[in-house]
Amino acid sequence: xxxxxxxxxxxxxxxxxxxxxxxxxxxxxxxxxxxxxxxxxxxxxxxxxxxxxxxxxxxxxxxxxxxxxxxxxxxxxxxxxxxxxxxxxxxxxxxxxxxxxxxxxxxxxxxxxxxxxxxxxxxxxx
Numbered sequence: 001x002x003x004x005x006x007x008x009x010x011x012x013x014x015x016x017x018x019x020x021x022x023x024x025x026x027x028x029x030x031x032x033x034x035x036x037x038x039x040x041x042x043x044x045x046x047x048x049x050x051x052x053x054x055x056x057x058x059x060x061x062x063x064x065x066x067x068x069x070x071x072x073x074x075x076x077x078x079x080x081x082x083x084x085x086x087x088x089x090x091x092x093x094x095x096x097x098x099x100x101x102x103x104x105x106x107x108x109x110x111x112x113x114x115x116x117x118x119x120x121x122x123x124x125x126x
Contacts (some may be wrong), residue, residue, distance in 0.1 A: 001055045001071075002104065010054050010071035013103035014078045016044055018066045019093040027064035037066075040092060043085050044068050053081060057107050071103030 018040075022033035029037070041059075045068060048054035054072030061067075072078065078098045086094050099106075 001057070002107075006055060006071065007104050009052075010073055011102055011104075012072050012074050012076070013099040013101045013106050014048075014054060014070045014072045014076065014096065015099065016047075016068040016070070016078075016082060016094060016096045018044070018068070019095075020064050020066070021091060021093065023064045027062060029061070029066075040085075040089050041066075043088065044082075047081050047085060048072060048076065057103060058110065069103070069106070071107075072098070 020027075020029045020033070022030045024030060045056045045059065048056075048070055053076040054070040056068060056070050058069040059066065060069075076098070078096050082094060082096050086092075
């Protein structure tokens with residue numbers, strides 16, 4: 001999805017955060033509860049599809065939350081796009097924010113901070 005066209009069209013960052021209602025003390029979602037979230041996850045990750053207002057770039061789960069990161073159009077109304085999901089899933093706790101931060105820059109910084117270095121294969125000589 002990282003294309004020159006998308007970089008121009010979807011230049012801002014939106015973050016939708018879901019606080020798990022059923023989680024272990026360490027923040028992981030309980031397995032049975034997590035299975036019930038499949039349609040919910042699809043609803044969120046496809047929320048900006050029609051009409052095209054953004055693209056998902058990252059989904060992360062930690063600390064009792066799932067955060068969905070999107071690159072969105074500067075005029076995307078994040079609240080209006082997410083509101084139908086909150087009505088369909090009233091038991092789930094959602095918050096969202098729109099940042100003026102360029103989304104693609106956020107993704108590059110995230111990758112740099114959290115990627116692990118992979119060493120080249122080691123060659124063994126007999």
